[in-house]
Amino acid sequence: MKKVSLLAPGPTPVPPRTLLAMAQPLIHHRSSDFLEIFGKVRDGLKKIFKTDNDVLVFCSSGTGAMESSVANLLSPGDKAIAIRGGKFGERWTEILEAYGCVPVNLDVEWGYAVKPADVAKLLADDPEIKAVYVQALETSTGVSHPIKELAEVTKGTDVVLVVDAVSALAAYDIPSDEWDLDVVISGSQKALMLPPGLAFASIGPKAKKMMESSTCPKFYFSWAKELKTQSINKGAFTSPVPLFLGLLDIFALIEEMGGLDTIYKETEIKSKAFKAAVAAWGLELFSKENASTGLTAVMAPEGIDAQDVVGWLKNKYAIFIAGGQAQAKGKIFRVAHMGFISEFDTLQAISAIEMALAGLGYDFEMGSGVAAAQKVFEEA
């Protein structure tokens, strides 16, 4: 078996020391030791989210927390804007429909960012709209939506802004309270460097108020139930104890790595180096504006199926990058810079992609991407 490299935008590699921190004899989720761990997890999450709001923890993948933000805020028939600039934006529409809510779809061409003025106009035209659902980083296109500016639109109104930051949180700065974000959602397996299995939702005062009148059905993902129990450091149901231990280790690791600002900066440098390689190959980014630092989405050369690049890396080298989803399938490949991915992991991805591109018949100078990225790292 080859050494596996996870360089796709989720799941990302888990630091070995964190794996060890999770490999402890199981303790009971109602023991006093675990209550203490739960308390530390709650405090630590507030620091990562940069909020004083409660941050609820669920045992699910990120989509569970997304779903909870529809089930707990809205009632059947309620209207909400779904900003759809990619696969994850489309998920908001699907969830809204599943709960009998009425999505007001704001379609954004894939590769572009939403214009806050368009959201403001929809809200001005229809006072019945109760919420705006958006991604911070639309992982399927590599575009970061302008969250700060969107929050300026919803601030001071009754409209709740729900931000899916599953791939953005801890990759770049999304200060929840400074920007007035009502609900921020995240998950464990992206920039937080953990295995999949934890989802988070921070819940601000406006959202808490809206929650009181929500009549959508909910059981496992009930915010009211979890707010009550988590305030005394207990999950309503069995907590995934090892993942909590892992998360505590990640908090410590983030501090040891120099804190969040250092991590944002390092993510930015890896992104810059990778994007320099893409330019050296003569290829283009799929993200036409607001290209995120958390990952890079690259357009495959004319005549080459991007899935073949992804397959080449996976089958020959056990390196996992991601292809495109839905309409971008076959056209793009995506590489992560978030999380526990080093400069040399990034160079490894660049070098492997060069070998794949050459093998698939693309005419370019072998090594040009590696050299361009090395230069960025040397100058950083």
Ligand SMILES: *Cc1c(COP(=O)(O)O)cnc(C)c1O
């Ligand atoms: C990964 C991701 C999710 C969550 O997906 P799950 O498979 O449910 O963990 C949600 N939104 C975005 C933007 C993501 O990148």
